[in-house]
Amino acid sequence: xxxxxxxxxxxxxxxxxxxxxxxxxxxxxxxxxxxxxxxxxxxxxxxxxxxxxxxxxxxxxxxxxxxxxxxxxxxxxxxxxxxxxxxxxxxxxxxxxxxxxxxxxxxxxxxxxxxxxxxxxxxxxxxxxxxxxxxxxxxxxxxxxxxxxxxxxxxxxxxxxxxxxxxxxxxxxxxxxxxxxxxxxxxxxxxxxxxxxxxxxxxxxxxxxxxxxxxxxxxxxxxxxxxxxxxxxxxxx
Amino acid sequence: xxxxxxxxxxxxxxxxxxxxxxxxxxxxxxxxxxxxxxxxxxxxxxxxxxxxxxxxxxxxxxxxxxxxxxxxxxxxxxxxxxxxxxxxxxxxxxxxxxxxxxxxxxxxxxxxxxxxxxxxxxxxxxxxxxxxxxxxxxxxxxxxxxxxxxxxxxxxxxxxxxxxxxxxxxxxxxxxxxxxxxxxxxxxxxxxxxxxxxxxxxxxxxxxxxxxxxxxxxxxxxxxxxxxxxxxxxxxxxxxxxxxxxx
Numbered sequence: 001x002x003x004x005x006x007x008x009x010x011x012x013x014x015x016x017x018x019x020x021x022x023x024x025x026x027x028x029x030x031x032x033x034x035x036x037x038x039x040x041x042x043x044x045x046x047x048x049x050x051x052x053x054x055x056x057x058x059x060x061x062x063x064x065x066x067x068x069x070x071x072x073x074x075x076x077x078x079x080x081x082x083x084x085x086x087x088x089x090x091x092x093x094x095x096x097x098x099x100x101x102x103x104x105x106x107x108x109x110x111x112x113x114x115x116x117x118x119x120x121x122x123x124x125x126x127x128x129x130x131x132x133x134x135x136x137x138x139x140x141x142x143x144x145x146x147x148x149x150x151x152x153x154x155x156x157x158x159x160x161x162x163x164x165x166x167x168x169x170x171x172x173x174x175x176x177x178x179x180x181x182x183x184x185x186x187x188x189x190x191x192x193x194x195x196x197x198x199x200x201x202x203x204x205x206x207x208x209x210x211x212x213x214x215x216x217x218x219x220x221x222x223x224x225x226x227x228x229x230x231x232x233x234x235x236x237x
Numbered sequence: 238x239x240x241x242x243x244x245x246x247x248x249x250x251x252x253x254x255x256x257x258x259x260x261x262x263x264x265x266x267x268x269x270x271x272x273x274x275x276x277x278x279x280x281x282x283x284x285x286x287x288x289x290x291x292x293x294x295x296x297x298x299x300x301x302x303x304x305x306x307x308x309x310x311x312x313x314x315x316x317x318x319x320x321x322x323x324x325x326x327x328x329x330x331x332x333x334x335x336x337x338x339x340x341x342x343x344x345x346x347x348x349x350x351x352x353x354x355x356x357x358x359x360x361x362x363x364x365x366x367x368x369x370x371x372x373x374x375x376x377x378x379x380x381x382x383x384x385x386x387x388x389x390x391x392x393x394x395x396x397x398x399x400x401x402x403x404x405x406x407x408x409x410x411x412x413x414x415x416x417x418x419x420x421x422x423x424x425x426x427x428x429x430x431x432x433x434x435x436x437x438x439x440x441x442x443x444x445x446x447x448x449x450x451x452x453x454x455x456x457x458x459x460x461x462x463x464x465x466x467x468x469x470x471x472x473x474x475x476x477x478x479x480x481x482x483x484x
Contacts, residue, residue: 104293105268108285109277138406138414146411196372210370210409 015182016222016230019192022178023225026071026150026168031131033060034152034166037077041163042156048083050090050107057092057166062099064168071170071178074102074142077154079164080126081113089113095142095169102142115141125153126162133227136172136200136209146172146209148200172209176201183230189216191234195227204234212237261296265304268294270313273326274333274391274426284314284324333391334433337426341479344427349479353472356420357465359413360401364460366408368452375407376453383445390432393441397467398428400445404464407452431474440470 040056041048057077064072074095084090089112093102106112116122119141121134131152139147151167175192183190183203191202191213199211207213215221216233224230272278284305285293291301305324308314314324371379382403384396398421405414421428431437444467451460 101293101295105272105290106277107293108289109272110279110282111277115277136409138409138411140402140406140414140418144411144415146409198372212370212372 012186012220012232015185016224019179019182019230020222020224022071023228026170027131027133027225029064030150030152030166030168034131034154036060037166038154038156038163041083041154048079050084050092053077053079053084053090053092058094058099061094065094065096065099071174073145073147073169073171073174074100075166075168076102077164077166078116078122080162081117082161083163087111087113089116090164091116093142093167121149121151121167122165125151125165129153129155129162131226133194133225136194136198139169143169143171148172148175148194172200176209186222186230187219187232189233189235191231192224193229193231193234199234200228202234204236207234207236261300262303262307265290265294265296265300266307266311266313269304269308270333273313273330278326280326280328280330282326284326286323333426333429337430338482340425340427341430341475342483344479346476346479349472349475352420352423353468356417356424356472357468359416359420360404360468361461361464363401363405363408363410363413363417364448364452364464365457366410366413367404368455368457368460370409371407371452371455375403376449379403379407379449379452383442383449386438386442390429393432393438394429397432397441397445400448401464401467404448404452427475428471430478431471434474437470437474441467444470 037056041053044052061075064070064075074093076091076093078093079088079090081087081089087110090107091103091112094100095102103115106115109115119134120137121132124130124132124134131150133148133150135148136146137149139145139149148170149167150170151165153162154164154166156163179192179201180203183192183201187203189202189204189207191204191207192200193213194200197213197215199207199209199213201209202211202213213231213234214237215231216235219231219233221232222230269278269284278284284290287298287301287305290305291298294301305314309316309324312327313330315327316322316324367375379400382396382400384393388396402414402417402421405417408414444463447463448460448467451457451463
């Protein structure tokens with residue numbers, strides 16, 4: 001690549017890097033939180049209680065959702081079966097400025113794990129032991145919005161079972177506000193897509209969030225976070 | 238009464254959102270009744286005390302106490318005194334069939350038809366968009382909600398509402414999904430009545446297959462027609478039943 005093209009591409013590379021930084025920040029903050037939570041849970045006495053979990057999780061959520069211009073709509077921790085009892089999950093999740101407590105009544109159900117066990121955002125990190133991002137999808141449980149949910153397994157012991165997950169919700173609407181200017185700098189049909197090639201945010205007027213898309217022949221591709229990509233040009237399928 | 242393997246977490250999601258409307262006591266009661274109906278709270282299990290309940294639902298302790306006493310009066314919970322005391326879900330929880338029949342008796346024909354039209358409009362819009370946006374994973378999830386022939390009426394009803402919610406999820410429209418949940422709440426236990434009728438179950442099973450095939454085959458208008466037929470089957474059944482029973 002000659003120096004001239006390199007410099008003419010710089011604004012585009014900067015725009016792509018800026019978007020990558022937004023998602024990577026969320027992912028690394030979540031990893032950090034998963035580690036802290038695992039250590040703190042391990043430090044609790046043998047019996048983990050809901051109250052203790054709340055006390056551990058809520059201050060972090062408060063900080064996340066109240067960050068000025070932040071991306072996090074809601075966040076929290078969900079226990080895997082076994083941490084507080086068999087078949088029992090425990091949800092410590094809050095959302096919004098006023099820290100609305102989500103799904104708390106489910107914590108009184110003896111079979112609450114059945115509420116979460118099939119959800120991709122819970123199942124995948126628990127089954128694989130790896131971080132995961134779900135969506136964009138319509139979130140019926142917490143936000144009632146079209147969202148991305150980043151989740152990460154929590155381990156109390158490095159060789160132990162998955163104790164639960166920590167997660168963060170980012171609405172597609174918030175992401176559009178943040179990402180659209182950068183996408184427009186990259187190209188008039190630049191599109192942020194998930195691993196399935198589904199549009200999350202697009203500069204193209206005919207591509208809506210949720211549409212399946214294809215990259216234009218030979219267009220540049222920029223990685224964004226662990227799973228996403230920017231396609232410099234995309235077509236609706 | 239346990240949840241089907243596919244669970245019913247999404248219809249239930251509405252049960253646990255914080256309460257901000259009027260008639261708080263009634264609202265708390267109906268949430269708990271719904272949770273019992275859908276199997277999330279089970280007979281004999283202990284309920285949280287009024288302080289915990291208040292904190293969980295974001296209402297005052299007074300409201301929680303009144304709700305518990307109302308649930309006691311209607312026989313949904315029983316209270317035991319002493320050291321192992323507390324409030325428990327009653328062993329013979331009132332079957333919601335009685336409530337559904339009461340609701341059917343009170344509704345006018347106009348209300349039933351109009352609710353049906355609204356439900357049709359929203360669900361059909363979801364189906365049309367879903368047919369443009371579905372992928373293989375979506376289809377596997379959608380088909381998992383098609384109930385098996387031996388499902389009891391309560392599970393059949395849950396499966397059908399979950400199926401339609403999944404169509405909204407595949408459409409990826411949060412607004413339409415929220416509207417669908419509201420409509421399902423408005424219909425309440427009413428929709429369990431037709432599910433006890435084998436003929437209705439045969440009809441709906443066929444229509445659910447048709448909807449899934451059309452969504453998978455990217456046939457928007459076919460999917461819309463099939464969804465409208467599904468809702469119409471329910472509305473027609475209810476109107477007929479009402480004429481038979483109450484006139």
